[in-house]
Amino acid sequence: MNDKIKARLGVLLANFFFGTSVVAVKHITPSLILPFALTAVRIVCAAILFWILYAVKPVSTGIVKKDYLILFFCAMTGIVINQTFTMHGFALTSPVHASLLLLTTPITITLLAAWFLKEPLNGFKIAGLFLGICGGALLMFSRDLSSKAGDQQWLGDLFVIISAIGYSIYVITVKPLMAKYKAMHILQWVFLFAVFFSLPIGWSDLQKVQWHAFDGLSWFALGYVVIGSTFLAYQLMNYGIKKLGASVTGSYIYTQPFFATAASMILLNEQLNVQKIGAAVLIMTGVFLTNYKKK
Secondary structure, three states, X not given: OOHHHHHHHHHHHHHHHHHHHHHHHHHHOOOOOOHHHHHHHHHHHHHHHHXXXXXXXXXXXXXXXXXXXXXXXXXXXXXXXXXXHHHHHHHHOOHHHHHHHHOHHHHHHHHHHHHHOOOOOOHHHHHHHXXXXXXXXXXXXXXXXXXXXXXXXXXXXXXXHHHHHHHHXXXXXXXXXXXXXXXXXXXXXXXXXXXXXXXXHHHHHHHOOOXXXXXXXXXXXXXXXXXXXHHHHHHHHHHHHHHXXXXXXXXXXXXXXXXXXXXXXXXXXXXXXXXXXXXXHHHHHHHHHHOOOOO
């Protein structure tokens, strides 16, 4: 098996972790652990694991002092804001809604790149932005009666969109740093900076966690979120970017709704309806058009 096939399988596995982690979060949040607490646990544990890797194989990062401020901003947008609103959104909305709304990330990146980086908008990108916004609006204004999300589902949808915006700002900001430093070194620092915010924010909720109430399945769900969809997934995505490139690796985001939908239908008995299918078509078409390039 060559490196490219391994990379494709690795990226596919990473998106499997991302997609199915929505179900794991729903299992433990907010009944066993509140979103702020889960965010703190996720970020702190991931930061520890990243720096353990550095301790095992120490390499000089060579980061310039002025770039630490950019890394700090990346930590705030791509980790603290993104993860905090993601966990809250997952707790309040349905897994299918969450996975589809996360697909708006590439669309948001395109919009922000046009605004801040002055990247040109052509007809395909404008049409893609319009369709993606329509798909997101269709999800937010349609109530999912098959879900256990409750009356606050619209708020959960909004939180997921905010998390996507936070991650999009992170991608735009970190782009220059990716050309200067290794992705692993960037992840080590942004997660470390994020700890100093996520831990104080989640400290009160951490005191309320009834750890003795966790059964085997709950501990597995927590480990799945921390290790699977954070530590391992980031490693696999970095490997994919190195071997396949950012654009090919990013295209695998289309698989996330499939994994999330299959897992939620099997484990949570959620159902597909016309609104979900229509929103999926609109959002996926929008993502395709915003990334389409004429040959």
